[in-house]
Amino acid sequence: MSRDKANLGLGLVAIGLALVAVLAWVPNDTATGVIVAKRGRVSIGDAMAPMAAFGLVALAGLLILFEKTRTEGAARLSAANVRFLLLLTGVFLLTMVLMRWSGPAVTGFGQLAGLTEHGYRDLRDTVPWKYIGFVIGGTTLVASLMSLVERRVTWRAILVGLLAVAALIAVFDLPFPDLLLPPNGDT
């Protein structure tokens, strides 16, 4: 793909996005129009600013179609880039799921085993329950990204993850009783 094609692609995407937004999205997802006249006042409505912004996006798209860039070198998205993004999204999704649900899951087992009689929400500020999701999720994030770069899973990667998590707990949690680590504000 040549530079001109990269420009063509980017320009068309910008123009397409702007058209869809101006014709469908903005009119259907704003409560007031471009100008509102109600209760005795004329004022700028909620649709005005987004319309103007998308107009700017469309103009930018047109300019990109016809201009040359100041820097050299191709700038375009390759199939490898897309694969990387999918992989990254997968890692992030896994992290978020583990972070959110490990705590409640372990607490559930704890209740069954008679270790606690509370649910996770009531334990969200109690050691050690409150750390479960953060430790498991955070370690997973660091270790899996390190493993991707090193192309193998190592104990070292997991250790780095655990150390990073421990350092973050020391910085954010221990000194500040009112701060909540992930995911304890969502429970």
Place this chain on the structure above:
Amino acid sequence: MKHLFKPLAVAAAAFCVPATTMAADWTPPGPITMMIGFAAGGGADTQARLIAQGIEEKYGWKILPKQVTGNSGLSLASELAAAPADGTAIGMVVSESLTYSALAADNPDLQLEKFTPLATTASFELGLVAMADGPFNTWDKTKAAGEAGDPIRFGVASDRQADVAYLFGKQAGIDFNIVPVKGGAGVMNGLRGGDLDIGFVAGAQSKAVQQGELVNIASGISTTLKDSPDAPMITDLGSAFSLDGYFMFIAPGDLDPAAREALGAAIEDVLNDPETEAHKLVSKGFGGADVITGEALDAKMQELLDNAAELLDAANAG
């Protein structure tokens, strides 16, 4: 090092609660999330955090403050509506959020009856404000300028204020240019920068009025202002509506009555205790604590709700 013993301290405090508080048998089953509907760092936010601190110190209940701003308090209302109704989720808003704003937004899930009001903390000292040395420093001058046809820029911080300003102007025969700005601070900055001529401020003007920089040319509420007892009320000047309101705590609907009573009593206890930081702040910056709880609060909210409905009808008709 004391934080290492935090869990122990909390446990010990929780253990002592029945002995130290006689108000109720109720204790929260876990930490309480306190949602704050105001921007971080402002007076209302500080008020909420100091009340949380006071409750923690007095009762040993763990409180976790959290900012949920936006949409005139309705963002907070919708998040609070989804939280458990067991006393572990409360929120601080202004009474306007669940009355005027809820009615105007017309979302059936966010109406007053879907929530449990806990306690008010302070009432608005809302004034119609202008620069003390400016051309609009009395209502008579403002009215004369308006009748002469000079455009007058009237700063307002909410739709409710805008409606009252519009109807007030109509009654007085003045066509104000009503300018919606960001909060009372926005009105005061607009006045100082010369971008606005007059505007409604709900209490933040107090210091500047006492020091003679700004002046309350009228009271926007149904009583006179503590800072300016001589200023007329807008209802005396022809306005059919006033802008009474409160800072207040709310909880999800169908809250256990014992929890409601205990939480309301805790807030009242903290605010009326002259030793607490919360009391000092509210006395200094909010015209003093004004705590209403229980059935009196229900009646007050109903009155504000009826007022808001009338105001909306009148504004829409005009």
Place this chain on the structure above:
Amino acid sequence: MTEVLNYVWLGVLAVFQGPGLFTVLGVSIPAAPLMVVGGLLTGIAVGATPGLAGPMAMAISLPILISVFGFTPDAILPVFGFLLGIMKGATVGGAVPAILFNMPGTPDALMTTLDGYPMARKGQPRRALRIAQLSSVTGDTFSDLVLFVCAPFLAVFVEAYLDLPEKTALLILSISFIAAVMGASVGRGLLSVGLGLVAAFVGTGQALTPRLTGGVGGLADGFPLVSAILGVLILGEIFKGIEDLIAKGPKHRAEEAPEDVEGGDDLQPGDIGRIAPHVARGAVIGTIIGALPGVGSTLAATLSYTFGNRRHEKRRKPTQAAFGKGAPEGIASTEAANSAVSGANLIPVLSLGIPGNAAAVFLILAADSIGGFNPGPAVFNFTAPEVNPELVTAFGIFTLMAIGNLLNWTIGGWFMRSMGVLARVPGQILLPVVLLLTLTAIYVQETSLFALWVTFGFGVLGYLFRRSDVPVLPFVIAFILARPLEQTAREAFAATGGDPWFLFGSATSILFMAAAVGSVVVLSRK
């Protein structure tokens, strides 16, 4: 005048009599000056580490600082102290690897490699570092002095002479100027700005039903500012870095050791005289460029280097090195200019609320997160007798900057020279850990996993921008300015009684609008 001096004095007091960090022998040690020291040392270390730049360190430390000092107005000065310290330290520190390893520690230091590295190769690394430090700190100090004088005047001027329509036009002018000058092409700059505005308009608005949320409740108050900014600026960079590491494979770090770092080198007699005119010119160029939002320090350094080269060629003695061959004058020209950008960049930030570079973005983010200080013309209301606390804070900030400069003059140079041996953490550890740190810091502030998803989304956007040559900074600046712009436009429209042509109601605003269109048209023809 006494009023002004009174405020200056209150600002100084606010720094030194502010809340204490700890007590020594019954004397409370104020937090703010200590935070400047901490920030400065952090900044120098970060600047000296290739791959970590000042803005990233500011982004990471901000939530930690807010946790330490809380959401009270008292927190502003200590937090700003640390952030300004980083900003100042990083400008100085960036020269270290540029000179020692031919590797710019920060993008600003690129031009410093041209003469700094040759000097180090000739066995004079210490002399090169000393010259870099002297020039950098002089440029920075000059620029700060201009800031102290100009920001209040500019703000007072804006408040006194510009009405709401003109303020709206001025914001439009700044945004279009930033779009036109930043990035590979005007079209891409505009695209970045346009998308930044769009992102900022999601969820907010005046109606009680939030706009453009697609029914997602979490967006009712818009994308969280930290999520959007850190996502695009930090996560985007991390994602790109991780992909580059994956592509290159893990074992790629072969570094050439600098030869002969020791040597009897230090400032030579006459050095100061030689570099003085270059430092002066660089400081002026950097200050002028810095006062324009978005133009950036690279242009300042390039211009200063070019002018310096021209003068140097005319007067050079045969024994003196030419530019590019290890001339101290070359280092002086670039370092003075790129450091002078940073102070002047705060002129539009403090007086108008318009950020011009990434460091300024983080200062605005800090002010916004803590609350109680809103950069903009209203800060410089010299109210009396009521004390305007924001103005005291502004003079407190100036005091902090002066402290930073003093420290940079004194301990900065010593600390900077000890950074050459900075052990470098491999990228495959650094990037994932910084990612987790950033996400945790955002969570602590926003307490919602949804905010983390938003951050990730903006990170992907930032990654796509970087892969398509679309500049990221205009996006962020537009995101910050969008809400003030819409708010001012609404106020102006309402205040003029609903005049649809309010933007063209006065000569000043017509001039601003013409300049806005003109900057885009002229620069896109280049």
